[in-house]
Amino acid sequence: MNRVTISIVLVVLTVIGLCTLGFFHAYERKEVDAYEPAHGEARYNRFFALQRTLEQLHVPVKSVTSLNPVQVPLKPGDTLVLGAGLTRIDNADAERLADWVSDGGNLILEPGSAEIATHTPLFDHLKLIQSKSAGFSCTKVVTGDGKSDSFDLCGTRLQPRSREDVDASIGDAKTGYVFLRFQVDDGTVSLLGSLGALSNEGLRGQAQQRFVRRLLDPGFGDGRVYLIYALDGPSFWMKLLTQGWPALLASSLLLLAWAAARGERLGPMIPMPPIQRRALLEHIQAAGEFLFRRDSGYTLHSMACRTVLARVRRMDPICVTLEGDALYERLAERYRLDPALLARAFQTPANAMAFRDSLAILARLRSRP
Numbered sequence: 001m002n003r004v005t006i007s008i009v010l011v012v013l014t015v016i017g018l019c020t021l022g023f024f025h026a027y028e029r030k031e032v033d034a035y036e037p038a039h040g041e042a043r044y045n046r047f048f049a050l051q052r053t054l055e056q057l058h059v060p061v062k063s064v065t066s067l068n069p070v071q072v073p074l075k076p077g078d079t080l081v082l083g084a085g086l087t088r089i090d091n092a093d094a095e096r097l098a099d100w101v102s103d104g105g106n107l108i109l110e111p112g113s114a115e116i117a118t119h120t121p122l123f124d125h126l127k128l129i130q131s132k133s134a135g136f137s138c139t140k141v142v143t144g145d146g147k148s149d150s151f152d153l154c155g156t157r158l159q160p161r162s163r164e165d166v167d168a169s170i171g172d173a174k175t176g177y178v179f180l181r182f183q184v185d186d187g188t189v190s191l192l193g194s195l196g197a198l199s200n201e202g203l204r205g206q207a208q209q210r211f212v213r214r215l216l217d218p219g220f221g222d223g224r225v226y227l228i229y230a231l232d233g234p235s236f237w238m239k240l241l242t243q244g245w246p247a248l249l250a251s252s253l254l255l256l257a258w259a260a261a262r263g264e265r266l267g268p269m270i271p272m273p274p275i276q277r278r279a280l281l282e283h284i285q286a287a288g289e290f291l292f293r294r295d296s297g298y299t300l301h302s303m304a305c306r307t308v309l310a311r312v313r314r315m316d317p318i319c320v321t322l323e324g325d326a327l328y329e330r331l332a333e334r335y336r337l338d339p340a341l342l343a344r345a346f347q348t349p350a351n352a353m354a355f356r357d358s359l360a361i362l363a364r365l366r367s368r369p
Contacts, residue, residue, distance in 0.1 A: 042200055046083060047227040049200040050212065060224040065232050067093045076104030076186070077223030079216060083195050085231020086112065087120055094121035101126075101187035106219035108190040114158055128182050128189060130159040136193075139170055139178050143210035151207040153178050155193015181218075188218045297355040298348060304362045305346055311366060335365060 042048040045063055054061040064071050067089065074080065080097075086109065089097070101107050111117035111129065118124075118131040138154035157176025160166050167188065171177030178193040197208040198215075216225070240248070291300050312331065313319045322330055325343070332339040344354075345361035 038200065045227075045229045046195075046199045047081065047229050049203045050081075050198055051227055053203065053209075054225055059221065061227065062224065063227045063229060065228065065230045067097075067228070067231065069096070072226050072228075074100045074105055074226070075223060076100075077106075077219055079106040079108065079219040079223065079225045081195070081198065081225070081227045082107065082109035082231075083198075083227070083229050085228070086110075086117060086122065088231050089120065089122050091121045094125050097122060098125035101189055102185040104186040106188050106190070106216075108192070108195075108215065110192050110195045111156070111158065113156060126184070126189060128161060128165070128184075129180070129191065130161055132159060135176070137175065137178075141170060141207070141211060143207045143214075149207050149210070151197070151205055151211070153193070153197065153211075155196075157193065158191060190215060190218075292352075292355070296349075297352070301349055301355060301358060304359055308362050308365050331365070337361075337364075 041063075045051070047063060051061050051063050066072065072080070074096075078100075097105075097107065111123070114129055115131055118129060123129070136154070136156055138152040140150055141153045142150040144150075153170060155178045157171065157178060158180055159173075159176055160169075160180055160182070163173075165182045165184070166180055167183045168179070168181040169177045170179035180191045182189045182191075192215075196202045197211055202208045203212065213220075219225075288300065291297070309319075316330070316334060319327060319330055325339070328339045328342045328346070331337070331342050341361060342365075345358045345365075347358075349355040349358050
């Protein structure tokens with residue numbers, strides 16, 4: 001290895017060493033929290049973060065989409081967070097929820113619009129808020145002494161029927177309340193203008209976490225927590241049978257009409273046409289055989305010759321004045337045929353074979369222009 005090669009290798013190694021040293025000198029390791037888009041159950045379950053948090057705190061919790069007693073066997077001390085589907089609760093479920101709250105259950109829900117909520121079966125049994133609301137607004141909720149220990153609780157303002165049953169509240173009587181907690185016999189009902197603080201995005205803040213902990217405090221640790229993020233309505237088939245029967249009837253009639261149009265006939269619609277005893281060619285052949293048997297084909301041959309001559313003389317007027325060999329020569333020249341062959345065609349045939357040959361030649365003359 002010569003000196004030039006050694007110098008180049010040393011320079012390259014020096015540059016690589018300097019780059020490596022500069023990278024490790026300027027490199028600083030930091031931990032950065034990166035929020036990824038929600039996937040899996042977190043995409044449709046707005047209480048998924050709350051569920052996982054309660055599971056880490058060893059609190060029995062379950063996310064459901066139904067109030068079926070088999071899936072949601074409510075007992076005294078349990079907590080039910082109703083996040084959607086308030087208008088889908090029927091009278092039977094509303095009565096069961098009201099009795100469960102009276103026996104010691106803890107209900108947390110978002111009424112939404114007071115005008116609509118007060119006309120639902122659940123609020124007809126609870127009778128907690130007035131039918132009028134004070135609009136939508138936000139209230140700052142302070143949960144600690146630090147700067148990050150507060151958040152804005154937004155939602156529809158509510159007005160209670162009676163202040164005597166209110167156990168806790170956020171707001172005032174003039175502008176309305178964004179949070180109300182009622183003591184109903186042995187249980188509690190907590191109403192929020194919005195459940196955003198309990199959702200996946202809302203629980204990222206420490207202030208919201210402290211607020212949710214206090215919100216769950218009446219039944220925290222005493223029973224099971226049920227999170228209803230969506231309430232299913234009647235099944236599709238039941239709704240189709242009860243409300244979609246006009247469409248089903250029309251579709252059935254169209255299907256029957258199509259089947260009748262495309263199906264096979266059970267019987268003929270019109271009488272079958274009578275079967276002919278003979279075809280046209282058979283009639284012609286029978287007539288020709290009859291005439292040939294009468295006079296050995298002389299009449300047919302004579303008629304064919306007259307027909308061909310009449311057509312030839314009409315097409316070529318010179319043929320009118322010609323007869324015999326002169327006529328045959330003229331026809332042979334015009335139609336490019338043998339004169340002797342034409343002469344035999346116009347002569348009376350001696351037998352059936354000669355008759356067929358003569359008619360074949362005459363047919364060729366008749367078909368040519």
